[in-house]
Amino acid sequence: MVNTATATRVPQATPQRFPPAANAGAGARIEVQGVSHWFAQRGQGGAGASEAARLQVIEALDLEIAPGEFVALLGPSGCGKSSLLRLVAGLEPASAGQLLQDGKPITDPDPSRIVVFQDPTLFPWRSVWDNVALGLQARGLLKTQGHRVDEALALVGLEAFARALPHELSGGMAQRVALARALVNDPRLLVLDEPLGKLDSLTRLTMQTELVALWQRQGFSALLVTHDVEEALFMAQRVVVFSERPARIREVLVNDLPYPRHRGDPRLAELRRQALALLGLGDSW
Amino acid sequence: MSTLAEHILPGHPQRRRPDAGLLDTDAVPLVPAPAHVAAPRTPFWWQGTLAALAWALLALLTHLWPNLPAGFTEWAYTTEFALGAAGVSGLLWLLVLAPESLQPLAQLRRRLRPAGPWLVALALGLAVWEVLTAKLGRLPTPFFAPPQALVEVYATDAERLAESAANSLRLLAIGIGIGALVGFATGVLIGWSRAASYWIHPVLRVLGPVPTTALLPVSFYFFPSSWSTAVFLIALGMAFPVAILTWSGVAGVHKNFYDVARTLGASQWFLVLRVAIPAALPQVFVGLFMGLGAAFSTLVVAEMLGVKSGLGWYLTWAQGWAAYPNMYAALILMALLFSGVISLLFALRDRVLSWQKGTLKW
Numbered sequence: 252m253v254n255t256a257t258a259t260r261v262p263q264a265t266p267q268r269f270p271p272a273a274n275a276g277a278g279a280r281i282e283v284q285g286v287s288h289w290f291a292q293r294g295q296g297g298a299g300a301s302e303a304a305r306l307q308v309i310e311a312l313d314l315e316i317a318p319g320e321f322v323a324l325l326g327p328s329g330c331g332k333s334s335l336l337r338l339v340a341g342l343e344p345a346s347a348g349q350l351l352q353d354g355k356p357i358t359d360p361d362p363s364r365i366v367v368f369q370d371p372t373l374f375p376w377r378s379v380w381d382n383v384a385l386g387l388q389a390r391g392l393l394k395t396q397g398h399r400v401d402e403a404l405a406l407v408g409l410e411a412f413a414r415a416l417p418h419e420l421s422g423g424m425a426q427r428v429a430l431a432r433a434l435v436n437d438p439r440l441l442v443l444d445e446p447l448g449k450l451d452s453l454t455r456l457t458m459q460t461e462l463v464a465l466w467q468r469q470g471f472s473a474l475l476v477t478h479d480v481e482e483a484l485f486m487a488q489r490v491v492v493f494s495e496r497p498a499r500i501r502e503v504l505v506n507d508l509p510y511p512r513h514r515g516d517p518r519l520a521e522l523r524r525q526a527l528a529l530l531g532l533g534d535s536w
Numbered sequence: 537m538s539t540l541a542e543h544i545l546p547g548h549p550q551r552r553r554p555d556a557g558l559l560d561t562d563a564v565p566l567v568p569a570p571a572h573v574a575a576p577r578t579p580f581w582w583q584g585t586l587a588a589l590a591w592a593l594l595a596l597l598t599h600l601w602p603n604l605p606a607g608f609t610e611w612a613y614t615t616e617f618a619l620g621a622a623g624v625s626g627l628l629w630l631l632v633l634a635p636e637s638l639q640p641l642a643q644l645r646r647r648l649r650p651a652g653p654w655l656v657a658l659a660l661g662l663a664v665w666e667v668l669t670a671k672l673g674r675l676p677t678p679f680f681a682p683p684q685a686l687v688e689v690y691a692t693d694a695e696r697l698a699e700s701a702a703n704s705l706r707l708l709a710i711g712i713g714i715g716a717l718v719g720f721a722t723g724v725l726i727g728w729s730r731a732a733s734y735w736i737h738p739v740l741r742v743l744g745p746v747p748t749t750a751l752l753p754v755s756f757y758f759f760p761s762s763w764s765t766a767v768f769l770i771a772l773g774m775a776f777p778v779a780i781l782t783w784s785g786v787a788g789v790h791k792n793f794y795d796v797a798r799t800l801g802a803s804q805w806f807l808v809l810r811v812a813i814p815a816a817l818p819q820v821f822v823g824l825f826m827g828l829g830a831a832f833s834t835l836v837v838a839e840m841l842g843v844k845s846g847l848g849w850y851l852t853w854a855q856g857w858a859a860y861p862n863m864y865a866a867l868i869l870m871a872l873l874f875s876g877v878i879s880l881l882f883a884l885r886d887r888v889l890s891w892q893k894g895t896l897k898w
Contacts, residue, residue, distance in 0.1 A: 340799050362801035372792045376814045376891040386800035388810070416891050436800065 326493030583652025711770025723782025762842030781823030785816025
């Protein structure tokens with residue numbers, strides 16, 4: 252699936268990027284152009300499944316993420332947000348339209364675009380260190396760049412747990428390991444698929460702040476899917492509100508508040524009211 | 537952050553040792569209290585005392601109660617059996633009475649402690665057996681031999697038994713080695729490749745359930761020797777369950793694992809070797825366990841019918857001249873060997889799947 256001929260390694264902006272320095276040049280530009288997507292539904296009248304038997308999840312979507320930008324996708328559950336993430340990651344081809352990274356079509360998964368899923372999906376037979384090392388190992392870089400694993404673990408504050416096994420970790424720690432596993436690859440786009448969805452609310456708030464700090468330090472572009480309105484507004488610079496399935500853009504809310512942000516900011520409250528109204532919860536607010 | 541982590545994960549750096557079971561021979565002592573720590577005094581080993589008494593009873597009973605005259609001859613090795621029981625009793629007394637300061641004995645006592653009830657039961661069982669056969673003759677003599685008859689077999693026929701056991705083990709090792717490798721490779725192949733699954737799956741489905749022993753008469757024609765037939769059939773019996781369970785393990789790997797690895801830049805080979813196979817290993821071990829059962833029965837039947845050596849051959853050979861004590865002796869040896877092989881497999885599994893420990897405890 253990963254075709255070595257087409258999986259183009261985008262040249263790194265600088266050879267070593269872990270020192271904490273804002274680095275806007277590191278982020279990827281992602282363009283989603285006229286993308287529509289259907290799910291083939293199973294068990295619907297055999298081989299000659301008609302258009303009607305397929306479920307449309309995305310309809311004629313245009314979206315652009317600027318280099319180093321933090322964009323959040325907000326929408327009712329099951330509206331097709333996660334499908335869009337899979338297309339951006341290159342895990343599936345789009346049914347129609349095209350997706351570009353820095354002008355080049357996205358056809359396959361590539362380590363420059365890393366996904367952090369809702370489940371940490373740590374490999375249970377590997378220690379924390381070996382889990383984080385996965386990407387380097389897969390690309391044959393582990394021998395020469397093993398130190399990056401330690402740096403990534405330090406970045407998420409888990410150096411002391413390098414030898415622990417995944418089942419020994421709490422939910423928040425496991426998700427931090429998943430984050431380290433992504434960051435060790437120096438991603439140019441970090442795709443976050445409800446990464447904090449299963450954490451308790453306290454850990455969740457801490458991790459939101461940590462994620463924003465990491466994004467600011469590392470300079471990657473970030474695409475976050477969430478159905479938590481506060482989370483989207485607190486973290487992202489632009490919040491794209493989707494309609495019901497098939498996903499279309501209903502509104503884009505721009506949050507120009509500087510970082511670090513304060514959760515009690517009246518501007519956030521105002522944006523939250525708007526977002527909830529767009530999601531059909533205007534009356535209850 | 538780290539304080540929170542420490543709170544959640546007490547003492548994580550030392551990996552917890554899997555609980556040492558009875559079969560775990562290289563286990564550290566169950567209570568590894570260093571000598572300088574004032575360990576709580578271990579209570580007196582009452583069960584050990586009881587066991588020592590039971591073995592003494594067995595020794596006295598065997599020695600003092602005259603054997604019922606059994607037709608042609610007196611049971612040989614009665615005295616030796618009694619001496620052996622007395623020896624066990626003596627050793628148990630020694631263990632019970634040894635002071636804590638005598639390190640090797642105290643250690644052995646700690647390890648034997650959980651086996652106390654079994655030691656008692658073993659002596660009593662042997663005593664009942666002895667009484668019913670040699671002393672009262674309640675069980676018909678040619679078919680039921682007293683324990684000392686088995687002692688006689690082990691003492692006088694040790695060489696033949698050892699050679700048979702060695703031949704059986706060699707045949708078994710070669711057969712299950714080949715079978716496990718082929719079964720594993722087949723399982724991975726059909727779990728991974730649609731084309732391989734299309735062609736191999738129906739074959740497995742139809743031929744797999746046929747007991748390998750049923751193929752024995754046919755196979756003798758196709759192979760140059762009965763020995764190579766046996767290797768083939770043992771391997772076949774082993775390969776089938778291993779292939780099916782490896783396949784199900786590979787096919788059952790959660791899709792998310794592949795997605796994660798793919799976005800991290802994994803190649804197809806990486807997905808097979810580093811994702812599919814490790815994730816399937818728990819299932820593979822279930823397959824190996826099931827395969828061993830099939831391999832054991834194939835081995836014994838093949839040795840009974842064609843191969844001219846091994847414990848299966850010994851059984852039919854002993855039966856040929858109605859040497860029932862020899863059959864019992866061979867059966868006991870077989871039970872110990874096969875259960876040893878299974879224990880080895882479990883030890884290997886615990887080692888390979890050590891990451892699994894605790895997933896159930898969570």
